[in-house]
Amino acid sequence: MKYAISAVVLAALLAGCAQQPAKEAAIEDRTAPARTVEPAAVQPLVQTQGLAGSDASGTALAGSPVAPPKNAPGPLGQRVIYFDYDSAAIRNEYRPVLEAHAGFLKANARAKVNLEGHADERGSPDYNIALGQRRADSVRKAMQLLGAADERMEAVSFGEEKPAVQGHDEAAWSKNRRVEIRYDGEN
Amino acid sequence: MVIRIVARCIVLCLALLAVPAGASMTIEIVGGGANRIPIAVVPFEAPAGALNPAEVIGADLQRSGLFRLIDSQDVRPLPSEPQQVSFPVWRGRGSDALVIGQVIAQAGNRYEVRFRLFDVVKGQQLLGMSYTVPAQNLRLVAHKIADAVYEKLTGEPGVFSTRIAYVLKRGGRFELQVADVDGHNAVTIAASPEPLMSPAWSPDGSRLAYVSFEDKKPVVYVQNIFDGKRRAVARFRGSNSAPAWSPDGRRLAVVLSKDASSQIYLIDLEGGAPQRLMASSGLDTEPAFSPDGRWLYFTSDRGGSPQIYRVPVEGGAAQRLTFEGGYNVSPALAPDGRTMAYLHRRDGRFLVAVMDLTSGQSRVLTDTDHDESPSFAPNGRMILYATRVGNQGMLATVSVDGQVKQRLSQSGDLREPAWAPLRSQ
Numbered sequence: 001m002k003y004a005i006s007a008v009v010l011a012a013l014l015a016g017c018a019q020q021p022a023k024e025a026a027i028e029d030r031t032a033p034a035r036t037v038e039p040a041a042v043q044p045l046v047q048t049q050g051l052a053g054s055d056a057s058g059t060a061l062a063g064s065p066v067a068p069p070k071n072a073p074g075p076l077g078q079r080v081i082y083f084d085y086d087s088a089a090i091r092n093e094y095r096p097v098l099e100a101h102a103g104f105l106k107a108n109a110r111a112k113v114n115l116e117g118h119a120d121e122r123g124s125p126d127y128n129i130a131l132g133q134r135r136a137d138s139v140r141k142a143m144q145l146l147g148a149a150d151e152r153m154e155a156v157s158f159g160e161e162k163p164a165v166q167g168h169d170e171a172a173w174s175k176n177r178r179v180e181i182r183y184d185g186e187n
Numbered sequence: 188m189v190i191r192i193v194a195r196c197i198v199l200c201l202a203l204l205a206v207p208a209g210a211s212m213t214i215e216i217v218g219g220g221a222n223r224i225p226i227a228v229v230p231f232e233a234p235a236g237a238l239n240p241a242e243v244i245g246a247d248l249q250r251s252g253l254f255r256l257i258d259s260q261d262v263r264p265l266p267s268e269p270q271q272v273s274f275p276v277w278r279g280r281g282s283d284a285l286v287i288g289q290v291i292a293q294a295g296n297r298y299e300v301r302f303r304l305f306d307v308v309k310g311q312q313l314l315g316m317s318y319t320v321p322a323q324n325l326r327l328v329a330h331k332i333a334d335a336v337y338e339k340l341t342g343e344p345g346v347f348s349t350r351i352a353y354v355l356k357r358g359g360r361f362e363l364q365v366a367d368v369d370g371h372n373a374v375t376i377a378a379s380p381e382p383l384m385s386p387a388w389s390p391d392g393s394r395l396a397y398v399s400f401e402d403k404k405p406v407v408y409v410q411n412i413f414d415g416k417r418r419a420v421a422r423f424r425g426s427n428s429a430p431a432w433s434p435d436g437r438r439l440a441v442v443l444s445k446d447a448s449s450q451i452y453l454i455d456l457e458g459g460a461p462q463r464l465m466a467s468s469g470l471d472t473e474p475a476f477s478p479d480g481r482w483l484y485f486t487s488d489r490g491g492s493p494q495i496y497r498v499p500v501e502g503g504a505a506q507r508l509t510f511e512g513g514y515n516v517s518p519a520l521a522p523d524g525r526t527m528a529y530l531h532r533r534d535g536r537f538l539v540a541v542m543d544l545t546s547g548q549s550r551v552l553t554d555t556d557h558d559e560s561p562s563f564a565p566n567g568r569m570i571l572y573a574t575r576v577g578n579q580g581m582l583a584t585v586s587v588d589g590q591v592k593q594r595l596s597q598s599g600d601l602r603e604p605a606w607a608p609l610r611s612q
Contacts, residue, residue, distance in 0.1 A: 123537055129405060130449040
């Protein structure tokens with residue numbers, strides 16, 4: 001029953017009226033040392049600390065991460081949602097995908113997802129971060145309405161920085177406007 | 188003949204040595220000013236093996252598009268001191284101005300560099316200066332001399348001794364580099380297999396704020412370019428992007444998605460919680476302070492399409508500035524605060540435009556197709572931006588009058604340029 005009501009709300013979301021009042025998010029301010037960036041000085045007056053070598057961050061040991069296999073049959077094996085130009089509206093065809101992943105999160109209390117929004121390369125890189133973020137937030141809100149716990153989803157954006165397909169035409173762009181569903185612990 | 192080839196090899200080798208970060212940048216001038224000042228820059232009297240400042244000075248002035256170099260090769264004897272200058276010779280060659288100088292070796296691998304600038308028509312000295320520097324700063328002194336000559340003859344500060352920051356993507360790796368504005372002395376200050384973007388200079392030129400994806404999400408860092416030390420200044424839930432410095436260097440405007448999708452916040456670098464500037468119905472991003480610190484310019488799609496707005500930093504109503512076309516983004520303010528550069532979409536092309544903020548008049552400056560990330564030179568005369576030619580990402584500059592254009596390229600994709608403020612050292 002509750003599910004049915006959610007489905008109605010989701011339908012409204014899918015239709016594009018995605019302006020949900022935002023929820024207060026927990027502030028996450030980890031100060032773990034960097035893993036991969038190696039700063040260096042313009043003028044080598046001062047020795048730069050080798051952050052690359054001083055890796056003390058590591059990953060959590062609380063059991064192995066929980067994720068459905070990437071080749072799972074059906075919509076659970078589908079991890080990418082594509083979008084129209086300058087749009088964050090979730091097309092109807094992706095509803096089974098969101099239902100499957102929301103269902104997995106509900107059934108597995110330790111599972112966490114990162115929803116990674118992307119944009120095509122056209123226009124401003126910073127504005128494209130915001131566009132990718134809106135897509136990721138749109139997926140997060142839809143999955144929340146389908147019963148997934150908000151605190152186990154993080155919506156982030158890569159903007160135009162990580163295209164799935166190289167190329168400078170609509171064929172490439174349409175594959176790059178996307179949200180990728182990535183479970184914690186996956187590459 | 189053999190000697191000439193050897194000499195050329197030495198010059199090449201020196202050029203390679205000067206670029207520790209690898210392949211050097213190529214600068215191509217694709218347009219010049221209409222009225223270029225004819226100037227002769229005579230090779231300085233210099234010890235063999237030392238960089239001759241005249242080469243750097245001449246290249247700087249020529250690249251600005253405002254000067255035309257007069258050949259001095261066959262003038263004998265080449266003057267290096269005032270009493271050796273014969274003005275009729277230089278008038279006869281059509282030169283309006285003349286630069287001469289000397290490099291004198293001193294103890295401890297230091298050099299004294301002297302130069303004089305003459306008005307050839309009047310036969311008068313306009314400038315004369317002496318600098319004493321360690322050997323590795325000869326190139327910087329040459330840029331400083333070019334700055335002084337430029338300022339004396341055009342009335343505006345030169346920017347040849349300034350730096351730029353940009354992101355170089357090569358071999359699947361992202362490098363945040365800082366280089367002299369002529370592409371020399373490029374140094375990688377951060378390298379990552381994940382994207383780096385949005386470098387922004389602190390007003391004193393000592394630090395860069397930028398965005399790194401090393402945690403599989405955008406996080407804003409501030410890094411000191413001299414000692415390489417850095418810290419995360421915005422690492423909140425969701426995305427952290429688009430840093431911009433306040434003119435006093437004490438605050439950053441950033442875009443966070445922790446409360447709602449892409450909103451602008453102010454962060455005090457001394458500490459404290461981020462302060463949300465507005466509650467926008469749309470997405471807000473690309474904050475940029477006015478040079479007087481009173482306004483924050485930004486991009487928002489609150490009106491249905493991305494347009495540029497501004498809002499008083501101390502609070503108040505936002506005001507829309509762009510109306511022409513459905514895509515106007517990436518505001519950048521000139522140092523005098525009177526002109527705004529931005530990105531404008533027209534017929535599917537992304538072009539750099541400028542708006543006179545007093546009159547509201549705007550004009551497109553570029554004729555490339557895929558422009559991004561405009562940034563003003565600290566003298567306000569040029570705009571540096573990223574563009575793409577074929578499949579190659581490169582940097583380009585255009586003068587605010589649209590006359591002088593250059594392209595800067597190197598192997599790999601160049602993106603996200605930011606022009607540093609004037610150096611004091």
